[in-house]
Amino acid sequence: xxxxxxxxxxxxxAAVFVGLIVLPHVLSFSQKEVLVFLVINVLVVVSYRxxxxxxxxxxxxxxxxxxxxxxxxxxxxxxxxxxxLAMPLGAVVAALTAYVLSxxxxxxxxxxxxxxxxxxxxxxxxxxxxFREPFGGPKGIKLxxxxxxxxIGFVDVSFFDPVNYYYFCLIVVTVSLVLLxxxxxxxxxxxxxAIHWQDKLAEAVGGDTRRYRTLAFVIASFFGGLxxxxxxxxxxxxxxxQFDVEAMVYxxxxxxxxxxxTIYGPVVGVVTLTVVNEIVLRELGMDQARPxxxxxxxxASILFLPDGLESLGPKLKGAFARTRxxx
Amino acid sequence: MTExxxxxxxxxxxxxxFMALIAVGxxxxxxxxxxxxxxxGELFMLGAYCVVFVYxxxxxxxFLAVMIGLVFVGGLGILMERALFRPVxxxxxxxxxxxxxLLLMLQAAIAMxxxxxxxxxxxxxxxxxxxxxxDGVVVALQRLYVIVGAGIVxxxxxxxxxxxRFGWALRACAQDPEAAALQGISINGTARLAMFIAAAMxxxxxxxxxxxxxxxxxxxxxxxxxxxxxxxxxxLGSLGGAVVAAILYGFVHTFVTTFSDGVVADIVxLLLMLxxxxxxxxxxxxxxxxx
Numbered sequence: 025x026x027x028x029x030x031x032x033x034x035x036x037x038a039a040v041f042v043g044l045i046v047l048p049h050v051l052s053f054s055q056k057e058v059l060v061f062l063v064i065n066v067l068v069v070v071s072y073r074x075x076x077x078x079x080x081x082x083x084x085x086x087x088x089x090x091x092x093x094x095x096x097x098x099x100x101x102x103x104x105x106x107x108x109l110a111m112p113l114g115a116v117v118a119a120l121t122a123y124v125l126s127x128x129x130x131x132x133x134x135x136x137x138x139x140x141x142x143x144x145x146x147x148x149x150x151x152x153x154x155f156r157e158p159f160g161g162p163k164g165i166k167l168x169x170x171x172x173x174x175x176i177g178f179v180d181v182s183f184f185d186p187v188n189y190y191y192f193c194l195i196v197v198t199v200s201l202v203l204l205x206x207x208x209x210x211x212x213x214x215x216x217x218a219i220h221w222q223d224k225l226a227e228a229v230g231g232d233t234r235r236y237r238t239l240a241f242v243i244a245s246f247f248g249g250l251x252x253x254x255x256x257x258x259x260x261x262x263x264x265x266q267f268d269v270e271a272m273v274y275x276x277x278x279x280x281x282x283x284x285x286t287i288y289g290p291v292v293g294v295v296t297l298t299v300v301n302e303i304v305l306r307e308l309g310m311d312q313a314r315p316x317x318x319x320x321x322x323x324a325s326i327l328f329l330p331d332g333l334e335s336l337g338p339k340l341k342g343a344f345a346r347t348r349x350x351x
Numbered sequence: 352m353t354e355x356x357x358x359x360x361x362x363x364x365x366x367x368x369f370m371a372l373i374a375v376g377x378x379x380x381x382x383x384x385x386x387x388x389x390x391x392g393e394l395f396m397l398g399a400y401c402v403v404f405v406y407x408x409x410x411x412x413x414f415l416a417v418m419i420g421l422v423f424v425g426g427l428g429i430l431m432e433r434a435l436f437r438p439v440x441x442x443x444x445x446x447x448x449x450x451x452x453l454l455l456m457l458q459a460a461i462a463m464x465x466x467x468x469x470x471x472x473x474x475x476x477x478x479x480x481x482x483x484x485x486d487g488v489v490v491a492l493q494r495l496y497v498i499v500g501a502g503i504v505x506x507x508x509x510x511x512x513x514x515x516r517f518g519w520a521l522r523a524c525a526q527d528p529e530a531a532a533l534q535g536i537s538i539n540g541t542a543r544l545a546m547f548i549a550a551a552m553x554x555x556x557x558x559x560x561x562x563x564x565x566x567x568x569x570x571x572x573x574x575x576x577x578x579x580x581x582x583x584x585x586x587l588g589s590l591g592g593a594v595v596a597a598i599l600y601g602f603v604h605t606f607v608t609t610f611s612d613g614v615v616a617d618i619v620x621l622l623l624m625l626x627x628x629x630x631x632x633x634x635x636x637x638x639x640x641x642x
Contacts, residue, residue, distance in 0.1 A: 081444065128625060128628070128629045131628075131629055132628055132629075134444075135387060135443065135447075135587075136583075136628055138447075139579055139583060139624075139628070140625060140628045140629075142579070143579075143580075143621045143622075143624050143625050143628070144621075144625060146576065146617075146621050147618055147621045147622060147625070150614055150617055150618050150621070151618070153614055154612075154614045154615065154618070269572065273451055273454075273455065276448065276451065277452075280448060312459065312462065312463055313459060313463065314459070315455040315456065315458055315459035315462075316455070316456050316459035316460060316463070318452075318455055319451075319452040319453060319454070319455030319456035319457075319459065320452070320456060321452075322448065322449070322451065322452030322455070323435065323449050323452035323453065323456075326439065326445050326448050326449045326452065327435075327438055327439065327449070330442075330445065
């Protein structure tokens with residue numbers, strides 16, 4: 025940790041950024057599209073991690089992402105609000121939804137919370153499916169307004185091009201990650217950690233655990249909703265099946281395989297598994313085997329690596345140090 | 352109108368009996384091992400695919416296929432206990448997540464082996480009965496199989512739990528594993544037994560219902576959602592509660608489906624569960640949780 029402000033840390037960070045900027049230019053078109061989804065998914069998993077920090081595992085997060093997507097879409101399409109404004113408004117709607125849901129849900133804990141959040145999410149999702157007006161029913165909403173082109177003098181940036189949309193998402197997601205990171209290391213964020221490890225003790229020293237849990241849920245949902253809005257205006261279509269339990273299971277896999285102790289864990293998880301998915305399965309033409317592989321990875325990581333991939337670094341370092349002292 | 356009401360009641364009894372088979376098994380696993388088995392719907396699906404493979408493809412008798420489904424899925428249950436749930440016994444969340452992993456694997460394996468389209472099963476019998484001497488009230492023999500099968504299984508489970516030493520051991524483990532172990536009861540052996548019974552029940556339910564429901568690799572999803580609703584409404588850890596809740600939910604869901612539509616019935620069921628969770632988290636017949 026003392027290296028945080030050192031040159032090594034800064035150099036690594038700079039190298040990662042240069043890499044991220046150059047990256048889309050060495051990929052094929054379909055890989056560029058995957059890259060856009062990957063960047064959006066990073067925001068989904070990191071926001072989900074904030075929620076798990078308070079010790080509760082929600083199964084409604086993908087539906088909240090969907091609320092952001094639907095809200096932003098409807099605001100842009102029905103009310104004619106410009107897309108760049110509709111996106112944050114969609115995120116606000118997702119946060120408000122989470123606030124309302126927090127009243128019944130935070131009466132529950134542990135397993136009951138898990139199931140309760142699942143039920144609440146399914147109710148919302150089934151409403152999208154049932155009510156054609158305004159949600160479009162099972163087929164959802166098509167022709168979602170896309171992000172407007174930017175024209176400044178000679179420069180004309182079209183966001184139909186995945187590379188440009190990727191840069192846009194990269195900026196939004198990076199800013200979000202920095203905000204989430206700062207938030208976690210603020211006084212409130214430290215209280216989250218306290219609630220995670222010792223909720224009775226945290227309450228005894230004057231922390232209102234319910235309020236902090238609600239706050240974590242609302243903030244996580246805001247950024248989740250933002251990710252949903254980014255997704256909707258890129259894909260051009262939203263439908264209830266995008267946000268079903270299967271999608272939620274993939275989020276769980278990414279977060280668990282990566283680990284939740286630090287903000288890097290889920291990012292490592294989603295990046296690793298997406299790369300594995302793209303390189304191994306798509307190149308081999310075994311797309312159907314994806315759930316098989318994901319299931320096996322999930323089971324293996326629960327049994328053998330319960331703290332996720334992020335724990336691998338320190339573990340290896342420890343093993344290395346031990347062999348050196350033995351010598 | 353009377354005919355429609357009576358017919359709906361008959362349908363509700365069918366729905367309730369097949370839900371009870373699944374929910375009671377789910378509850379048994381939770382009671383003995385403290386794990387919520389998310390892959391329970393997939394065990395149901397495997398039971399149905401045993402019938403597809405043995406009865407529809409190989410043309411063996413239907414009831415042989417059902418027995419094979421029972422043994423095969425029950426055996427898989429034993430395997431799950433050993434490979435998934437035993438290593439993570441101290442951590443219920445880990446068991447739940449491991450079962451989600453298994454769910455993905457089973458779905459993909461069946462989808463790759465049989466394809467994702469719906470299977471067409473020739474019904475083993477076309478016979479139907481008129482009940483109460485009314486033309487409008489019909490029950491198919493295939494549905495009677497499910498109702499009678501569920502009745503037999505549930506009654507024998509009840510007798511097993513109340514009247515045999517294995518049953519007592521099982522209930523003792525569910526109440527207090529440590530105290531049970533101190534009395535010389537093998538926790539691993541009991542967990543294996545509970546897992547076999549629960550998985551076999553799901554397998555039988557799937558096998559019996561296979562010609563009646565839409566059989567496809569993702570059929571487990573709606574089943575597990577229903578089973579969760581029933582277990583929560585009935586109260587976690589209470590087998591009697593699961594049966595009562597299965598009957599209640601069977602009637603509510605069938606009536607709402609008949610008089611409105613299926614999606615609304617699902618919404619009503621989920622809201623019912625949410626209300627129970629908020630107002631009475633221990634369920635209708637649940638016992639207060641020990642701290």
